[in-house]
Amino acid sequence: xxxxxxxxxxxxQPGGSLxxxxxxxxxxxxxxxxxxxxxxxxxxxEWVANVKQDGSEKYYVDSVKGRFTISRDxxxxxxxxxxxxxxxxxxxxxxxARDWYAEYFQYWGQGTLVTVSS
Amino acid sequence: QSALTQPRSVSGSPGQSVTISCTGxxxxxxxxxxxSWYQQHPGKAPKLMIYDVSKRPSGVPDRFSGSKSGNTASLxxxxxxxxxxxxxxxxxxxxxxxxxxxxxxxxTVL
Numbered sequence: 770x771x772x773x774x775x776x777x778x779x780x781x782q783p784g785g786s787l788x789x790x791x792x793x794x795x796x797x798x799x800x801x802x803x804x805x806x807x808x809x810x811x812x813x814x815e816w817v818a819n820v821k822q823d824g825s826e827k828y829y830v831d832s833v834k835g836r837f838t839i840s841r842d843x844x845x846x847x848x849x850x851x852x853x854x855x856x857x858x859x860x861x862x863x864x865x866a867r868d869w870y871a872e873y874f875q876y877w878g879q880g881t882l883v884t885v886s887s
Numbered sequence: 888q889s890a891l892t893q894p895r896s897v898s899g900s901p902g903q904s905v906t907i908s909c910t911g912x913x914x915x916x917x918x919x920x921x922x923s924w925y926q927q928h929p930g931k932a933p934k935l936m937i938y939d940v941s942k943r944p945s946g947v948p949d950r951f952s953g954s955k956s957g958n959t960a961s962l963x964x965x966x967x968x969x970x971x972x973x974x975x976x977x978x979x980x981x982x983x984x985x986x987x988x989x990x991x992x993x994x995t996v997l
Contacts, residue, residue: 813991816988819986877934
């Protein structure tokens with residue numbers, strides 16, 4: 770059974786940093802692209818970033834470029850999102866998702882809430 | 888990059904059919920056959936319902952179908968059931984391994 774479990778969310782002040790993690794199991798992690806997708810309270814889904822199987826290619830939505838960094842550790846079956854210079858508009862539930870070459874997201878985690886507020 | 892355009896809400900009675908549209912541009916929906924649809928119940932993670940415009944993952948009822956014409960994709964749900972009441976999001980490949988979602992549609996089963 771495919772499982773994706775996010776962690777690391779919480780309350781952070783504007784300008785602060787946070788690192789999200791996603792632990793994957795039930796599939797060969799190193800064979801798949803992985804993505805982060807977020808959802809602000811009461812709003813729609815927004816793709817944030819993805820990373821190729823070997824970590825050599827990474828892509829981001831314009832609003833987080835230069836502030837967020839996606840990475841992965843295939844030996845630990847883990848996906849990460851380092852978030853710096855956080856803004857109030859980054860407040861959202863962040864989902865980890867298994868990504869098929871940016872064509873679709875077949876499996877999703879349960880999400881972790883990030884709140885940026887003073 | 889603006890979100891794909893979906894109707895804010897749609898509704899239908901049990902047993903009826905509803906169609907949710909998703910309009911983009913030639914740079915996303917119109918340019919690729921990589922449109923997917925997700926169902927999201929309150930407080931839950933999204934669930935893949937349709938991928939590659941019209942393909943259904945294993946376990947998704949054949950009441951759910953997808954199509955595309957030009958820059959507009961559509962999700963049709965036939966034989967509406969109470970459990971279909973949820974938010975629905977379209978999603979498209981937008982080139983260079985980037986992705987764009989629609990704003991979401993609230994489906995109400997009357």
